[in-house]
Amino acid sequence: MNCVICGEPAVEIKEVKPARYRAETVEVPKAFFRCGSCKEEFVTPEQMRAYVRAVKNEVRKKYGLLSPEKIAEIRQRLRLTQSELENVLGTGPKVVVRWESGKVIQGGGHDNMLRLLDRQPSILNSLRQIQELRSVEKDKHAEPSSATDGHRQDVNA
Ligand SMILES: [Zn+2]
Numbered sequence: 001m002n003c004v005i006c007g008e009p010a011v012e013i014k015e016v017k018p019a020r021y022r023a024e025t026v027e028v029p030k031a032f033f034r035c036g037s038c039k040e041e042f043v044t045p046e047q048m049r050a051y052v053r054a055v056k057n058e059v060r061k062k063y064g065l066l067s068p069e070k071i072a073e074i075r076q077r078l079r080l081t082q083s084e085l086e087n088v089l090g091t092g093p094k095v096v097v098r099w100e101s102g103k104v105i106q107g108g109g110h111d112n113m114l115r116l117l118d119r120q121p122s123i124l125n126s127l128r129q130i131q132e133l134r135s136v137e138k139d140k141h142a143e144p145s146s147a148t149d150g151h152r153q154d155v156n157a
Contacts, residue, residue, distance in 0.1 A: 003035035010035045019055045026058040053102045068102040074118045
């Protein structure tokens with residue numbers, strides 16, 4: 001890698017730097033380049049991504065939350081796809097995808113749920129029933145307005 005300022009060769013350096021993530025401060029190694037000539041320091045997008053991932057992993061450790069690898073492991077043991085697990089947990093789409101890629105840190109409630117599912121896979125059936133019930137209730141709720149075909153019903157009638 002050559003210096004972005006003067007074009008001379010730059011060397012990759014790793015230094016532990018403090019980083020803030022929400023309320024937490026963690027210290028993780030950060031890789032960056034330093035020019036051998038003008039001493040300019042710069043970070044490549046790849047180094048930045050790795051650093052952000054490392055910071056989030058450190059925050060997970062600090063809170064005692066499952067690592068992205070561990071989440072993927074649990075999901076695979078349950079034989080679920082990412083979107084199936086999102087459905088079962090009632091998260092939005094692409095949420096498990098982001099947990100497993102390390103982009104987003106799961107909250108404590110979801111972390112507990114994942115650990116519960118790992119210890120007692122039969123909970124999966126209960127969660128599926130809850131999701132089913134929920135969609136039935138949603139349909140019921142949606143029916144009256146579509147049945148009246150745009151005509152508003154007087155609630156007090
Ligand atoms: Zn330079």
